[in-house]
Amino acid sequence: MTVDVLPALRAKARAAAHSAAAEVCVCGTDTTVLADRPDGTVVRHAGTVAKAHASDTDPAELTVRMSVAANPELTGVLLPPLSPTAVELHGRPVTFWPYGTPVDRDDPDAAPWEEAAALLAYLHRTPQSVLPPGLPPMRGPAKAARAIARLHAAGPHPAAAPVLRAWAVLPAWARNEAPMPDTRTLCHGDLHLGQLVRAQAGDWLLIDIDDLGRGDPAWDLARPAAWFACGLLPPDEWARFLTAYRKAAGPAVPADSDPWPALDVPARALTVQTAALAIAKSVAEQRPLDEVEMSVIDACDRMSAHPPELADGFAK
Template sequence: MTAEVLPALRAKVRAAAHPSAEACACGTDTSVLADRPDGTVVRHGRTVAKAHAPGTDRAGLTARLAVAAHPALDGILLPPHGPRTAELDGRPVTFWSYGTPVDRDDPDAAPWEEAATLLARLHRTPDTVLPPGLPPMRGPAKAARAVARLLAAGPHPAADPVLRAWAVLPAWARDESPMPENLRALCHGDLHLGQLVRSGNGEWLLIDIDDLGRGDPAWDLARPAAWFACGLLPPDEWSRFLTAYRQAGGTAVPADSDPWPALDVPARALSVQTAAQAIAKSVAAGRPLDEVETSVIDACDRMAAHPPELAPDFAT
């Protein structure tokens, strides 16, 4: 966000935090929680304002806000402060309560079970709750954008296995055709531990509705599944996550049989997305790939050699 616009967003969050006061009397600074091309988030006291990306689909955002505010999603999604949006430099602005994020410095306390339980509850949301204008979940579209960014970054020696792994995926996973109807449920679309916060009453909630929509619920399990397959997530943590999801009645995988036929394609797509982003970022920063990034690219090389219908597990 430009330096000229950020002060205006700070002013909006202060006004939202003190709607009846002429000036802020709480002595709280306004802090920037995130500032990326896809959204800028600032906090004042217990109130958070998010300026969404330029070009955001307004009707889609309105439908997503309606879902987050629906009583059926109480205790699952952090609700917005009302269904309306403000405007800032052509970008919609939404307001939320502040929640305590996951502690990145304490990986042993990562709320894998809580994340899995929230996902299972989200995936069981009745169709009657979902407004007619709710867009598709944006997971496949984000993966496709990551690959486009990789191509725009120019030639790179690590790009070939990533592009080959992308090419063997079905068209719907590359955002090139409609997702099959039997894969449609309410999905978060970009699940990782950074999308959980602990609310004021101590419960964990999912945040960030920008990718929320109908889609394949396995996509919400795909990032931890891909991390596990690439050796980045320890087996016990993956087991905790998957077990909690099943115990909570999650619909993305069978309750008592091999989950990989359902997870394989989404996990492959998330691996490609992660690898493509890593290469593009390394090119932009003029730095070599690190060990973690290289491990994901190596997984893409294995995936490319064994298309989904031939090898449902690319961990080895």
């Protein structure tokens, strides 16, 4: 039976927001639930955010990832935790963070594409000397494989076939069946605009270190690249993102030539991941697929007919 972690997590957030762990809060501020999913339950009290990570989170790997976020060398790139260590709550590790203002989903014209790209470039240029021993691989391919597992668990679905065909033609590393070809670069592992917050100082910062680790930096550009390829991200927004990444000397793509040999495999993997999750969610919610979800599945159908361009060094 799954334990409801919310009541205790609210109390933890209140206690962390006030230096004394008083049972009665007198600040007049409510505790707000920001997310409540199996992979992360997040609450806010005043300026403090408490996150209960997934129950299968590796404590040692989380500690290493937290140390990266707390490293002064990454000030201005990653949101630093309020405490460098996690506490346990009902078998789930809980971490504490300062609150930051998220991207406004209702104002797409104000989306900080340039800021996101620059932050990624700075993250990818982190010197090897800053990376701590034991930093695990970034979890992008593992999340894609988990999405495929969810698709299988959802049962037969008429839209599943093209998604599984597109998955089958990916190289083994993109399916999390072999080591990544590049493990020198610090990567976020799950980049989208929901992973940015504006700190009190007004600067944008990257959040969510659950998937942080060594890996192929192209994976961090894969979601916007996939959206662009599927027609879900306008060309000018993609151009803004890619231009800003290159201007900040990001190493994932060439500075002045075709970026797609580097982006093709990760973008395909993110397209398959998105499609697999869309089908699994539609089954769970007992609803038909919507137009956006179908566009991603249609992209999988096109991809499955054309094997990916494998850049130099990619597993074949």
